[in-house]
Amino acid sequence: MTVESSLTRRNVLRVSTAASGAACALALAGCAPAGPAQISAGKTPEAIPSTGTPVRVGKLSDVPVGATAKGVANDVNVVIFRPNEATVLAYSDVCTHAGCQVAPNGADFKCPCHSSVFKGSDGTVVSGPAKAPLPRYAAAIDGEWITVSI
Template structure:
């Protein structure tokens, strides 16, 4: 008959608690990642039929907005807009690149914000300024045409 040493109950419980605590602390990070953040997507060239999203006068220079649109399949999509200056408007998908939540222009900072997990995106190029998202927001071609802001919505990216 073999004599197998069994760990004491106290040793087993302490080891379990230490492993559990380590796993919990790893899972509860602050959402910041040291991973390299990819560059912004290039601004696409307009293609297809443009959609009027809003009047240009309703989006002053330096401001952000969310506008409804339709993708090529007819599905409703949200488009984040940033009016860089009097002549330039930029448009992005409002789907967060982390887990697909809706990104909003309503933020305590001058950025786009995903309330699900705290990701933030720069309005000037859609890049991530605070994770957990690590990819920039997909872009749409947009322009100020006469009195209107027009975007060219492509298939989901």
């Protein structure tokens, strides 16, 4: 009587293919959004409540109407949009998809990691994979300065 080995080439290929599929599924699970990405994508973000003192993040003259810029307030990176002569808006520069730093991109902000684009005018998502808007900080014009409270 002969006993056939259960370790045939076909069985080895089945096992290795199943293991590869499981590894890919686990790797993709690590790309799922976390943290602020749970916010509704269609809702315009309210300003983050702040008890901080306004901090100068840049000169108003450096941000033309309709443009975006970067700044730092109390060691927190922010992105700025200037919709008109009398208003500035500030947002967190942390992408709501995977936590990369978004950057000014014309009148919008773009994430260099996965190409999410956010509107400068309200922080909402123009194109994903991000689903949630950028959190907004209180911002103001103080003479020739842009200030942000964090």
